[in-house]
Amino acid sequence: MIKSIFALPVLEKITPSLSRCRKDELDVIVVDHPAVRASVALQGAHLLSWQPAGEKDVLWLSGNTPFQKGVAIRGGVPVCWPWFGPAAQPDLPAHGFARNLPWTLINHSEDASGVVLTFELRSSEDSHRYWPHDFTLTAQYKLGATCEMTLGAHGNFTTTSALHTYFNVGDISTVSVSGLGDRYIDKVNNAQIGSLADGIQTFPDRTDRVYLNANSLSVIQDPSLGRTIEVEHRHNLNVVGWNPGPALSASMTDMPDDGYKTFVCVESAVATEPQKVTAAHPSLLTQIIRVVKN
Structure with a gap:
């Protein structure tokens, strides 16, 4: 799927490194820079791919996901906002509406080290169908040898x-993640409180854990691809570790049956307590990704 995005015809050449293309119903900003290749769908300001020079793709994107207006994309980095998880009402979308609405590219810059893209979503008639508040939401991506993403919210609410990042791995059965925290809410096991005694999370089956005492740096060990991915969390309260396992993966129409084998989600989140946003104190949520060769 990611390779096909870079083969799309160019609709608009924004700069030598930036192009606007279209995948089915959705516009995509494609970054082809000497230091990095990346892509962002305008729907959801959704980071689809990030590949520093000389490295394999760091993010996972489902080959089955539709690129349709109003339909969430499976993979990359979905922006979950203004709620994480199931909605309070059954007719509202899970993980909020920000990932389902079109954003605007409001700023871009580039130099020898990479590219910076800033997207904006403002309250509108569409957003008021889901949520009554006025807001301005920004998503900034600094893309180069590292990937730094920051979600900023302005308003009063x-x-x-969460930044629901899907990481591309070689084989989930050999992957381990450290630096998540110790105590967690086990969403697979009736939201019971568990404890990670040795500090290392593995993924033998379906796993969905919201860590309560989140560390500031999580480390993904991926021996199959011969690399370590460092995931730095800022302005967060929680870190989420998720993999659907074989049964849930097979039940999801936007994911291959064996899709669970090649990704792990490590998410920067504010999930267990609401984050207060005021005019004087906008909210922030940041994740920084680095790849380290083993």
């Missing part, structure tokens, strides 16, 4: 949120 409370939210929960």
Whole structure:
């Protein structure tokens, strides 16, 4: 799927490194820079791919996901906002509406080290169908040898949120993640409180854990691809570790049956307590990704 995005015809050449293309119903900003290749769908300001020079793709994107207006994309980095997880009402979308609405590219810059893209979503008639508040939401991506993403919210309300990052791995059965925290809410096991005694999370089956005492740096060990991915979390309250396992993966129409084998989600989140946003204190949520060769 990611390779096909870079083969799309160019609709608009924004700069030598930036192009606007279209995948089915959705516009995509494609970054082809000497230091990095990346892509962002305008729907959801959704980072689809990030590949520093000389490295394999760091993010995972489902080959089955539709690129349709109003339909969430499976993979990359979904922006979960203004709520994380199931909605309070059954007719509202899970993980909020920000990932389902079109954003605007409001700023871009580039130099020898990479590219910076800033996207904006403002309250509108569409957003008011889901949520009554006025807001301005920004998503900034600094893309180069590292990937730094920051979600910023302006207004007067409370939210929960997450940067729901899908990491491309060689084989989930050999992957381990450290630096998540110790105590967690086990969403697979009736939201019971568990404890990670040795500090290392593995993924033998379906796993969905919201860590309560989140560390500031999580480390993904991926021996199959011969690399370590460092995931730095800022302005967060929680870190989420998720993999659907074989049964859930097979039940999801936007994911291959064996899709679970080649990704792990490590998410920067504010999930267990609402984040207060005021005019004087906008909210932030940041994740920084680095690849280290083993």
